């Protein structure tokens with residue numbers, strides 16, 4: 001069975017709640033499609049107004065992060081139950097910005113992935129190499145390690161529903177999109193890694209996105225690749241251009 005594409009926006013630390021409502025109202029008609037899943041991952045404080053604004057449309061609202069404990073003395077964190085209580089179905093886990101600025105590691109990513117599944121939230125698990133690692137020729141080794149640790153103790157049935165976002169760090173926010181061949185090579189290696197950990201059925205079911213300077217002119221070629229099942233879009237998700245990416 002063909003995998004359904006999933007095009008997600010990662011708003012990062014942009015858009016106040018009132019700006020979020022305005023942007024969703026603008027984008028709603030532009031991203032209306034049955035062909036792909038459309039997810040807007042928004043700042044925690046925007047989730048509830050974004051849900052309201054997206055009601056009746058095909059837009060699903062996701063979170064950008066979540067903590068791996070149930071509740072308690074973790075000032076400033078958002079729990080999985082807080083997300084599910086308002087209907088969140090997707091959460092980005094282990095974005096490179098969280099790894100770089102907020103000390104997330106492969107181990108915390110794994111804890112968060114397990115916790116998300118426990119609560120029925122689909123994790124969008126991020127991985128990606130630095131420019132140095134690419135130049136050193138260790139990209140695939142590095143990504144395989146990130147994936148293997150992120151999926152420790154995750155069952156095949158859970159993994160089948162997961163989303164992985166391959167985001168080379170050198171391509172994020174730089175305007176330097178990976179070529180479709182570069183992106184395909186790594187996405188195919190990720191699928192092979194999942195096949196190795198689990199089995200063919202899991203590898204065929206899991207959806208793998210590319211992220212890093214995706215825009216209206218690069219989306220079509222990237223998403224046409226056999227192992228690229230959509231995109232995780234930063235900057236361009238905040239503009240009407242996102243409609244063009246969704247309808248690539």
Ligand code: 13P
Nearest residue numbers: 010172173212213234235
């Ligand atoms: P840009 O699309 O702005 O490069 O960001 C990509 C990204 O980090 C999405 O998670």
